[in-house]
Amino acid sequence: MPIDKEWVLNKMNAIIYNRFGTNIGPGEPRLITEISDDKEKQYWLVPLEVDYPRIIEDRMTGTRRYIVFHLGKLSEVKFDADQGKPLELPERTLLSAIVKRELMQIRERVEKLMVRTASYNLAKLVSLKHMMSPLSNLITSSLRREAYVLPDMASMRRQHIQKYVDLLVDRKFVVHEKDVIEPSPTLWELFQARNDYSYAIECVLKDIIENAYEILYDKYNIRVLHPYIEISSSYYDYALSAQELVALSTEDLWEAYSGLYMAFSERRRFRFDDYLRELSQQDVDILEETEKGAWKGNKTIFDKMRQDFPIQGQTGIITV
């Protein structure tokens, strides 16, 4: 007779208590039979499941939310069903690496969604426009002159702007032949819609952020946007898990950002207030500073993200 399920569960609970941690619990055990050397042997398989908690305080209302993400099975422990001995226990470092990976996947999904949803808002960031001024120059010059002759290939100037030329060609905003670039029909359309160079530039930036952000980062080494995306995404990650546009204090938002992105650094903390200021500028409008000095998101962005991001694996929210 194999040992009973209750016994295995108690044993698993004791192991978790001693070795793994309070966020872990046993799932439903399964009794299996394996045949080896013509002998049948029974085993209990007990899944190790994890709940990851998050506490969010709304600074405007003073309410606290305790959110639990049920991330599901991390691993499994096999018990000899005759003697009740665990055959092999997973390393704690392995379990924590799996939780980290799961959380990172959620973070990446939120980030991609945020980039897609708020790309036009991000395109209005002054710092981005400043960093991408060669790209703006190329757009303006090619539209004004209809055909813009690039500087000589050997020149420093050309080497500096070449990556922006490549990016515009990649995204099909200009046509490049020898040393000349011309606006593509798409770029003409964008410009003619409002007869406004700034609008055309913002639309190009929006497209690049939305569709080529990773290329921008990896291939062109243009990383100016990175902290803005991470900080905004941290806010919307928390808001989505709370299922509400919560108002986070600067400190709580910093904690969220530094925790989600492992971004603990004096330099980042020093610049954090300024990033928030830029993200809340009137045109950008990704965050808004409330009267109590807390940060709230943009309802249109949040509602759109919420539609496209059904909460998965979340066990529940307790509001106090």
Added chain:
Amino acid sequence: MTASAHMVLNYLHGKFPFSSPPPSFDDFREILPSSDILLGTPPNKIRDYLKRIEQIGGNLRIRHLKGHDISTLELRIRQNTPPIALFDLMYYHTRSPLSRSSHATVVVGYTDEVLYANNPVYGPKYPYVKERFKEAWERRGMKYILITPKESLVRYISTT
């Protein structure tokens, strides 16, 4: 778990002063391995963590116990040894059977209807309805932890 242990440390320092005050919670957290943030602290490791704090190392007794009823927790409160109870918080609030984690809370008082807990999430005197708390506590094996000064220390302090 660690927040609850830290609360008990502060409580004990008020009753039986250590040679120097316990560390701040942020300093206490520095002791923990990073995996505790993701997996939670294994309750059985609390003794090791407390030992690492120089000023209290070795002066505390940590007991892992199992209650049989809410009256067990009430007795500990009357004995001035606030217990850290491990229970299913999500089940307490939502009756959801999906939750797997254990939540630790320091039980600090009681009435006929409720237990008061110093809860890291909800604040210093959060009322839990006894009957529901019992069910949520049962789901985690009615376990609780007592952190008390070692007998010798209590005797030493009471004679000085």
